[in-house]
Amino acid sequence: MVRIEEVNNIRRATIDTPHGQINTPTFMPDATYGTVQEVSMQDLRDVGINEFVTTTLHIEQAIGSEYLKEYGSMHKFTGWDRPILTDSGGFQVYSLIHRNSSKHNQITEAGCSFIDYKTGNYNFLSPERSQYIQHLIGSDIRVVLDEPLIEDDSISKIRQSVERTTRWAQRSKKAFLEFNQLSEADFNNPEIKRPLLCAVIQGASSFEYRKISAEGLIDIGFDIYGFGGMPLRGKYSWKEDGKAGSFYHELTSYVAELIPKDKIRYALGVGNPDNLKFAIESGWDLFDTVLPTRNARHGYLYVNSGEGDASYDNFDVMHIKSERYKFDERQIDTKLVNPAYPKLSRAYLRHLIRMKSGSGTRVATMHNLQFYTQFLNGLLNRSPIPA
RNA sequence: GCAGGGAUGGCAGAGCGGUCAAAUGCUCCAGACUGUAAAUCUGGCGUCGCGAGACUACGGGGGUUCGAGUCCCUCUCCCUGCA
Numbered sequence: 001m002v003r004i005e006e007v008n009n010i011r012r013a014t015i016d017t018p019h020g021q022i023n024t025p026t027f028m029p030d031a032t033y034g035t036v037q038e039v040s041m042q043d044l045r046d047v048g049i050n051e052f053v054t055t056t057l058h059i060e061q062a063i064g065s066e067y068l069k070e071y072g073s074m075h076k077f078t079g080w081d082r083p084i085l086t087d088s089g090g091f092q093v094y095s096l097i098h099r100n101s102s103k104h105n106q107i108t109e110a111g112c113s114f115i116d117y118k119t120g121n122y123n124f125l126s127p128e129r130s131q132y133i134q135h136l137i138g139s140d141i142r143v144v145l146d147e148p149l150i151e152d153d154s155i156s157k158i159r160q161s162v163e164r165t166t167r168w169a170q171r172s173k174k175a176f177l178e179f180n181q182l183s184e185a186d187f188n189n190p191e192i193k194r195p196l197l198c199a200v201i202q203g204a205s206s207f208e209y210r211k212i213s214a215e216g217l218i219d220i221g222f223d224i225y226g227f228g229g230m231p232l233r234g235k236y237s238w239k240e241d242g243k244a245g246s247f248y249h250e251l252t253s254y255v256a257e258l259i260p261k262d263k264i265r266y267a268l269g270v271g272n273p274d275n276l277k278f279a280i281e282s283g284w285d286l287f288d289t290v291l292p293t294r295n296a297r298h299g300y301l302y303v304n305s306g307e308g309d310a311s312y313d314n315f316d317v318m319h320i321k322s323e324r325y326k327f328d329e330r331q332i333d334t335k336l337v338n339p340a341y342p343k344l345s346r347a348y349l350r351h352l353i354r355m356k357s358g359s360g361t362r363v364a365t366m367h368n369l370q371f372y373t374q375f376l377n378g379l380l381n382r383s384p385i386p387a
Numbered sequence: 388g389c390a391g392g393g394a395u396g397g398c399a400g401a402g403c404g405g406u407c408a409a410a411u412g413c414u415c416c417a418g419a420c421u422g423u424a425a426a427u428c429u430g431g432c433g434u435c436g437c438g439a440g441a442c443u444a445c446g447g448g449g450g451u452u453c454g455a456g457u458c459c460c461u462c463u464c465c466c467u468g469c470a
Contacts, residue, residue, distance in 0.1 A: 030422075030423060032423050032424095033423090037423085037426085038426090053422070055422080055423080057424090058423085058424080061424090085422095087422050088422085090422080091422045091423095092422085092423080092424075094422095095422095095423085095424075096424055099424075100424085116424085117424065118424075143422080146422095148422080200422080226422075227422095228422070229422090230421070230422085266422090267422090268421095268422035269421050269422045270421065270422090271421050272421065275421070287422095288421095288422060289421045289422080289423095290420085290421070290422085290423045290425090291420075291421050293423080294420065294421090294423060294425070294427090295419095295420065295421095297425090297426055297427090298419085298420070298425090298426080298427080300418095300419085300420080319417085319418080321417095322416085322417080323415095323416070323417095356426055358426095361426070
């Protein structure tokens, strides 16, 4: 089901899923409500996207897994015949609880309970419920419900998060096997075609607890191990501290080493192109982030070095709404191969984004995704043009 | 012609003697966003200055007052009734 090779010191994995192969390293955009906002499934194919991530919680709220089951599947519904990964909803619950903590929003051993702020409805998401929804969605890769811990927190909180995540992972796997009518032996039989299951390593900024978390999950046995709970703020923020030799780099490298070589490594929520480059070099295979899509909507474009107005190690940023592009007749990124819109000027895209035009956000989103795919292909010395 | 109402920063619109370089919204300028509850959020936005600060400002002109978008007179323009 998984084959690993190494080319120029970079891992490359081939993963067989019910809907075709995934070739890593690869970046998966986030299709939160069953859509990568602003673009169509055909657009995704056109810019070289092969798989995407969608979120259990949002699908359940916006579409309904029972509806998808009745309709057929997420693949049939969307017309996407390639791999789909469903996130468990753990991060979404975490995110919403931290934005709006109330006595109704809480996480207990049983699961996550919270009030939907739009409908006022009470929601409950347990490890089993998350697996069930993902089962009805019919995704190719499923993630176990976990309890993220992004901020640097006390050791007791870290311990609780790690231990609960491990217990939930155990419950999730049990539910996964039941829903798919598989035995543990079946799970370990590479001849049997089935969706893949991913557990998420927690432990915040603690090397010790990252190791404990990884070992606990590896004991249970999964196809994919994720790195969860990136520190976005605080002392060990990997946003501020993302350079070679930094704490964040040491931590993610360390965790990658804890995962068996023949298992897939998924860095959840990573990252900008610099982050991706480092994570790939330190052995991670799968990535997803909202950056290229959300930023595109805000007129923040990823472009090749020398093309934008702000420079990072391996890329530039173009703030396309800026006055500086008012009379710029060039295409968005003159170094991009086969751009989706070669005749569209920066000046006009600036106008479209400023007017909040759907055509503008679509072009910007396609551009950013295309930049990401070409950036990865460049790192791997693959052809920049997808097959 | 008579009576009444009104003129405030790019626009809309607060302000009813001092705490007004002037609320608020929009526009505009800059920025942020990392398993998306984000078409969201954060700054800036009279002029000069990095800054403290200085200067010029609430239709024009003239008064009252220690002090005036704020009160009085007058002019210009706009709106509403009556002729």
